[in-house]
Amino acid sequence: MYPYIPNTPQDEQEMLKTIGLDSINQLFGDIPEQVHLTKPLNIPDSKSELEVSGYLKNLADKNCPVSQLACFLGAGAYDHYIPSVINAITSRSEFYTSYTPYQPEISQGTLQYIFEYQTLITNLTGMDVANASLYDGGTAITEAALMACSYSRKDEIIVSAGVNPEARQILKTYAHAQNLKVTEVETKDGVTDAGMLESLLSDKTAAVIVQNPNFFGLLEDLKGLAEITHKVKKASFVAAVEPISLALLKKPGELDVDIVVGEGQPLGMPLQFGGPYLGFMAVKNDYIRKIPGRIVGETTDLDGKRSYVLTLSAREQHIRREKATSNICSNQGLNALAATVYMVTMGKEGLKEVAEQCVQKSHYAFNELTKSGKYRPLFDKPFFMEFALTSEDSVDKINKALLEEKIIGGYDLGKDYPQYKNASLYAVTEKRTKEEIDKLRRVLEAVK
Amino acid sequence: MKEYNKLIFELSKPGRKAYSLPALDVEEKALDSLIPAEFLTDKGLNFPEVSEVDVIRHYTNLSNKNYGLDKGFYPLGSCTMKYNPKINEDVVKYDGFANVHPFQAESCIQGSLQVMYELERSLCEIGGMDSFTLHPAAGAHGEITGIMLIKAYHDKNGDTKRNKIIVPDSAHGTNPATAAMAGYSIVEIKSTENGLVDLEALKAAVGEDTAGLMLTNPNTLGLYDKGVKEISRIVHEAGGLLYYDGANLNAIMGHSRPGDMGFDTVHFNLHKTFSTPHGGGGPGSGPVGCKKILAEFLPKPLVGKRYDGTYFLDYNVPGSIGKIKDFYGHFGIFLRAYTYILIMGNDGLKKASEMAVLNANYIKEKLKDYYYLPIDTLVKHEVVFGGLKDTTSGVTTLDIAKRLLDYGYHPPTVYFPLIIDQALMIEPTESESKETIDGFIEAMIAIAKEASSDPELLKTAPHDTLVRRPDETKAARNPVVKYQG
Numbered sequence: 001m002y003p004y005i006p007n008t009p010q011d012e013q014e015m016l017k018t019i020g021l022d023s024i025n026q027l028f029g030d031i032p033e034q035v036h037l038t039k040p041l042n043i044p045d046s047k048s049e050l051e052v053s054g055y056l057k058n059l060a061d062k063n064c065p066v067s068q069l070a071c072f073l074g075a076g077a078y079d080h081y082i083p084s085v086i087n088a089i090t091s092r093s094e095f096y097t098s099y100t101p102y103q104p105e106i107s108q109g110t111l112q113y114i115f116e117y118q119t120l121i122t123n124l125t126g127m128d129v130a131n132a133s134l135y136d137g138g139t140a141i142t143e144a145a146l147m148a149c150s151y152s153r154k155d156e157i158i159v160s161a162g163v164n165p166e167a168r169q170i171l172k173t174y175a176h177a178q179n180l181k182v183t184e185v186e187t188k189d190g191v192t193d194a195g196m197l198e199s200l201l202s203d204k205t206a207a208v209i210v211q212n213p214n215f216f217g218l219l220e221d222l223k224g225l226a227e228i229t230h231k232v233k234k235a236s237f238v239a240a241v242e243p244i245s246l247a248l249l250k251k252p253g254e255l256d257v258d259i260v261v262g263e264g265q266p267l268g269m270p271l272q273f274g275g276p277y278l279g280f281m282a283v284k285n286d287y288i289r290k291i292p293g294r295i296v297g298e299t300t301d302l303d304g305k306r307s308y309v310l311t312l313s314a315r316e317q318h319i320r321r322e323k324a325t326s327n328i329c330s331n332q333g334l335n336a337l338a339a340t341v342y343m344v345t346m347g348k349e350g351l352k353e354v355a356e357q358c359v360q361k362s363h364y365a366f367n368e369l370t371k372s373g374k375y376r377p378l379f380d381k382p383f384f385m386e387f388a389l390t391s392e393d394s395v396d397k398i399n400k401a402l403l404e405e406k407i408i409g410g411y412d413l414g415k416d417y418p419q420y421k422n423a424s425l426y427a428v429t430e431k432r433t434k435e436e437i438d439k440l441r442r443v444l445e446a447v448k
Numbered sequence: 449m450k451e452y453n454k455l456i457f458e459l460s461k462p463g464r465k466a467y468s469l470p471a472l473d474v475e476e477k478a479l480d481s482l483i484p485a486e487f488l489t490d491k492g493l494n495f496p497e498v499s500e501v502d503v504i505r506h507y508t509n510l511s512n513k514n515y516g517l518d519k520g521f522y523p524l525g526s527c528t529m530k531y532n533p534k535i536n537e538d539v540v541k542y543d544g545f546a547n548v549h550p551f552q553a554e555s556c557i558q559g560s561l562q563v564m565y566e567l568e569r570s571l572c573e574i575g576g577m578d579s580f581t582l583h584p585a586a587g588a589h590g591e592i593t594g595i596m597l598i599k600a601y602h603d604k605n606g607d608t609k610r611n612k613i614i615v616p617d618s619a620h621g622t623n624p625a626t627a628a629m630a631g632y633s634i635v636e637i638k639s640t641e642n643g644l645v646d647l648e649a650l651k652a653a654v655g656e657d658t659a660g661l662m663l664t665n666p667n668t669l670g671l672y673d674k675g676v677k678e679i680s681r682i683v684h685e686a687g688g689l690l691y692y693d694g695a696n697l698n699a700i701m702g703h704s705r706p707g708d709m710g711f712d713t714v715h716f717n718l719h720k721t722f723s724t725p726h727g728g729g730g731p732g733s734g735p736v737g738c739k740k741i742l743a744e745f746l747p748k749p750l751v752g753k754r755y756d757g758t759y760f761l762d763y764n765v766p767g768s769i770g771k772i773k774d775f776y777g778h779f780g781i782f783l784r785a786y787t788y789i790l791i792m793g794n795d796g797l798k799k800a801s802e803m804a805v806l807n808a809n810y811i812k813e814k815l816k817d818y819y820y821l822p823i824d825t826l827v828k829h830e831v832v833f834g835g836l837k838d839t840t841s842g843v844t845t846l847d848i849a850k851r852l853l854d855y856g857y858h859p860p861t862v863y864f865p866l867i868i869d870q871a872l873m874i875e876p877t878e879s880e881s882k883e884t885i886d887g888f889i890e891a892m893i894a895i896a897k898e899a900s901s902d903p904e905l906l907k908t909a910p911h912d913t914l915v916r917r918p919d920e921t922k923a924a925r926n927p928v929v930k931y932q933g
Binding site (some may be wrong): 002003004005006007011012014015016018019020021024027028029030031032034035036040041042044045046047048049052053055056057059060062063064065066068071073075076077079081083085087088089091092093094095096097098099100101102103104105106107108109110112113115116118119120122123124126129130131133135137138139143146166167169170172173174176177178179198219227236247248249250251254258263270271272273274275276277288294296297298299301302303305306307308309311312313322323326327328330331332333334335337341343344345346347348349350351352353354356357359360361364382384393399400403408411424427433434435438446 | 453455456457464465466467469470472473474475476477478481482483484487488489491492493494495496497498500503504506507508510511512513514515516517519520524527529530531532533535537538539540541542543544545546547548549550552553555556558559560562563570573574585586588589591592595599606620623624625627628629630632634660671672674676677698701702703705706708709716723725727728730732733747748753769770771772773774775776777778779780781783786787789790791794795796797798799800802804805806807809810811814815825826830849850853856857858860876878879880881882884897908910913914915916917918920921922923924927928929931
């Protein structure tokens, strides 16, 4: 017997009899002999919970978690504080063992928190409509580009080199499959080159995509870039934004952004070696019938009670098949729940306090690290919580020295930007202490 | 108990808070001295102000409005709602797994890479494939990845006139949507009256423009397609490749492998077959496997193992279709699936498929006198009925589904597959005992009898739920998609 399989041998016999068969093997009699496996799978035999948890604990211990180090690494995934309430709620099996809320009568819990999530995301971004979430920040950028192409019936996309390199690679993968043209606009002094953007725009441009703060941590002139973009008819201005920063920075909705996307991991999700995270997306009203993924709407039931349902499903694959706006048929439900609980737990003041601490601590770190001149700022532009420093030493060498002192160093920008050799991108979240930052400085100064 | 009917926003009271942070320990500077004022908003967030107690009570109350697998039977066809083992949830919380940054140094992530490597090897064995990528975030994401592999293969051969993907009419809606997303046009072929791929129609459909075929086997009727070898021969001879939609893998583990059937690429749904929770709609995970001929096109990075036993991320994949997902996929889901595979072992996985199939056939046998069974043959993991056998009452599949709610069950998948009128698609999985299934069967029979004796009772169902048939037309006509208060 297996713990997750309740039928006893006696049950099996009774059920087989009802079916009119003698053996379990006969249940597989419809599989032609040549494709019927006769030998066992080459996978170890079943094991007890103790044996398996022991084995996996051992593997977990081969990693070096950020909890035991001081993490100054960001580049798209961040070591933020996660309130305990989040796990308490996402661990409720009424939430995590449920399916997509296709039966609204017994799914009001899921439907309502998605409705709350959509409300919070629209408020955070200043946009009109948010969907119920997408896979992650990178694929959300691609979905935004595809939506812009479908909205404008055009097929050229301009993306800033300041957008996360992974996200740009994903975009290129999809664009290749769909025969869309992707052009990159370079950065100048670390931010999107507005002049070059102007020269690249044409009547065929469907979307211009930028990131704010951009991959280097720098603040982009969203309003100016939106203005340039909107000189082209039906061209969508897409901004990939960092959610915590929106507690302080001007909202995309104030800056004439058409489509906002972003990575929601900072909103209460553990690093978990890269996923699952959360892609959020919010748009102006004009795009509501083009937005991919699920949307929850408010309605009333037979008795006039306020209730929630999945809505606008005429966009989706199970109805539209090959004419759907996207093939997406899931959202990151549980991650959207985590983000919702995070946003309401931090609330109006808390998110702002997190954002302010990120700004204060990262600027303190920036000043401290650049004091001696051994490490120089790569750019001279306003940043939010990440900044790039360059020196004579390779990032690899520096990070090895830092790791010996239990510090996770910055991201090696040279991997994606060959022109920025020996440049580290440091992230300083609210979790880093002055003591850790001072130690980072000391160890950096001692690198030989 | 009194019904709870509040939004979190309606609990807000100025001055309340649910968080605490350490005091700032660096010298505070004026914000606009760090970030120029032109970038800063003067609009505050309109987030609720609530206490921690409010947060916990609110979402606990919301959770009570949900039906989850841990509450009871969830026979959603094609969704494989099997039990989500609790050890899985423990393992993802191990410090060494939960708190690792994806860009940490190779020496710091050996445990994570080993999990990925071993999971890939296990999936290769289960699927009869040579290589796997774990990157795809969900089934649909796996589909597009697999179709991109096929496209890359034809492109490399300079075979650019292949612009069509063949999809049977019983396919999941994601299949045609995926093929379209990859730039292909779709050729839909009809099923035979036995619910299988019509080989003559397939022969007529293939040609020099065939890029590939997407197929689920067992298909969405729960039927194992006996002609699968012939199907793969026909497609391969025409120069096309075969994609296996692994949504229904739970029917055949240890009995039959897509690789042996002739498929070139597959996706598996870890959130179906491998027991990871559905999470109210995600996150899932849809790893993609392939045969050697497609391995050079897999997304970057791959997980490699050196002779010295260390693991590494391999970005040196010149033929790769590129990246398709941030980082390396849903690592938290890989952990759960791998835990399940280790616990079940080769014997347990096979047993799981056997009991899933036994349960489905048992339900078929017990209900076929009451519900219309279009094709009465051995099924695999699920059975599809076409509504009531006696249709005189005018009771629809939707009415039956809604009435099941009163009986305390999550209804089956309804109105899918599209080729069966009034479809009721029941997938019990191996997690359910004979007693649970007998209880469900009794409820289904009682409903069939009610349809004759009191059809109004069904047409106005459900009667015992918190809300009753929320108005979807109203929601779509005048969308209210955020709190207006």
